[in-house]
Amino acid sequence: MKPLLEVRNLTVEFNTASATVHAVNDVSYTLAEGETLGIVGESGSGKSVHALSMVGLIAMPPGRVVRGEVLFNGRNLLALSQRELFDLRGKEIGFIFQDPMTSLNPVLTIERQIAEPLRRHLGLSASQARKRVVELLELVGIPDAERRAGQYPHEFSGGMRQRVMIAIGVSCNPKLLIADEATTALDVTVQAQILELVRDLKKKIGTTVIWITHDMGVVAGLADTVQVMYGGRIMERGPVRAVFNDPRSAYTWGLLKSLPHGSQRGVKRLYQIPGNPPDMTREPVGDPFAPRNRFATERCFRETPPLVDAADSVSGHKVAAWYDLRQELAKLEAASHD
Ligand SMILES: Nc1ncnc2c1ncn2[C@@H]1O[C@H](COP(=O)(O)OP(=O)(O)O)[C@@H](O)[C@H]1O
Ligand SMILES: [Mg+2]
Known part of the structure; x- marks a missing residue:
């Protein structure tokens, strides 16, 4: 290899x-x-x-x-x-850090934060980025992604915030x-779900x-x-x-x-x-x-x-x-x- x-x-x-x-x-x-x-x-x-x-x-x-x-x-x-x-x-190279509470910006919506690297690195337009954000939230198992994208970090549980961090980490399909x-x-329990998610992502991307x-x-x-x-x-x-x-x-x-x-x-x-x-x-x-x-x-x-x-x-x-x-x-x- x-x-x-x-x-x-x-x-x-x-x-x-x-x-x-x-x-x-x-x-x-x-x-x-x-x-x-x-x-x-x-x-x-x-x-x-x-x-x-x-x-x-x-x-x-x-x-x-x-x-x-x-x-x-x-x-x-x-x-x-x-x-x-x-x-x-x-x-x-994508990163996922330990503490999503300090890594996510409390005053920006989840959508803004996931869209930022997509626009910066991949040059996506606002509407393309929005579509991709929803896909990513679905990929990491966040239900009702369309509506959740407009919310702020404090409206998410710890496990859900960590999923958002993973979505950001993999958003540009890092090598x-x-x-x-x-x-x-x-x-x-949440840890087990996240690990399952990572195994799944590895299979997919x-x-x-x-x-x-x-x-x-x-x-x-x-x-x-x-x-x-x-x-x-x-x-x-x-x-x-x-x-x-x-x-x-x-x-x-x-x-x-x-x-x-x-x-x-x-x-x-x-x-x-x-x-x-x-x-x-x-x-x-x-x-x-x-x-x-x-x-x-x-x-x-x-x-x-x-x-x-x-x-x-x-x-x-x-x-x-x-x-x-x-x-x-x-x-x-x-x-x-x-
Ligand atoms: N900014 C820093 N200034 C001084 N020492 C540091 C700094 N960051 C990390 N260290 C030291 O480097 C060593 C390795 O730390 P780290 O890589 O964070 O360990 P681990 O991630 O395995 O817990 C530790 O002794 C830590 O105290
Ligand atoms: Mg460490």
């Missing part, structure tokens, strides 16, 4: 008065056309900054792309002008759709998707490939089934262990990985998860492990770890029988 996006060595920091925050450290990956990539990791792991910096949406300063290339259809986004990025966003915690604020969430369950239901981030790095990535059934990073293993099971599904629970998230103002040396990893070796604290093919697994399954998780888990298992 042809790559739509190639991220190479992306490194982003924030220079604040008191410290340098190493938000994204040497992130490289490839996304194929039509693929759905789920990016997971606890809060502060660099998921949002990595996505926003690709399309010029972090404030610079204090933000700075230290290194890297982001090739979108072969074009390096990091070398584009603000003007070029402005043209690209919303047209070729790539990036959703950042797009369902996090919604209740489980074939969009490539990056779905950022701290929720492993969402990724399991939506993504082809999962990428686990921690401390601004990719700790593990691969086909969803391989990573979930056969994790090779102790961090992934910890995330999976803290997932609610069976009847508890959907109950919001905090991760139970011991210890604190990494101090991102420290010079990134070694495996960022080492201080919380019971399997860490001395080398983990000294040297950063590269992301390499996981031994005896499927193609595309990669892990950054000096320890061998399978061996460590086997030892645990054996010890429990002693």
Whole structure:
């Protein structure tokens, strides 16, 4: 499959008065056309900054792309002008952000807000845009679209506002759709409906998707490939089934262990990985998860492990770890029988 996006060595920091925050450290990956990539990791792991910096949406300063290339259809986004990025966003790359209450303008009708990118990017006339707005609202499952289009955001429920955000995100048929915690604020039922909608949209318009969430369950239901981030790095990535059934990073293993099971599904629970998230103002040396990893070796604290093919697994399954998780888990298992 042809790559739509190639991220190479992306490194982003924030220079604040008191410290340098190493938000994204040497992130490289490839996304194929039509693929759905789920990016997971606890809060502060660099998921949002990595996505926003690709399309010029972090404030610079204090933000700075230290290194890297982001090739979108072969074009390096990091070398584009603000003007070029402005043209690209919303047209070729659509976004859905977490909070529709702050992302939607409270004083403009829903129609105005969906029509804006259609007129700007696709040059539609007022009446063409109006027709398309109604189609889009129907596409995202908003009943009585004709009448609803004339209403204001406060007249919509949270779930309906998030659907509007999705309509805006896909309005110009983007090649790539990036959703950042797009369902996090919604209740489980609405979340399930939105995910169903995204799967449906993928079928209809074939969009490539990056779905950022701290929720492993969402990724399991939506993504082809999962990428686990921690401390601004990719700790593990691969086909969803391989990573979930056969994790090779102790961090992934910890995330999976803290997932609610069976009847508890959907109950919001905090991760139970011991210890604190990494101090991102420290010079990134070694495996960022080492201080919380019971399997860490001395080398983990000294040297950063590269992301390499996981031994005896499927193609595309990669892990950054000096320890061998399978061996460590086997030892645990054996010890429990002693
Ligand atoms: N404007 C900013 N100034 C300073 N630090 C920031 C800024 N934005 C994000 N960061 C830091 O960058 C790191 C990564 O953040 P982020 O990408 O938002 O994490 P995630 O989306 O995984 O929760 C965090 O340590 C965060 O505090
Ligand atoms: Mg985030």
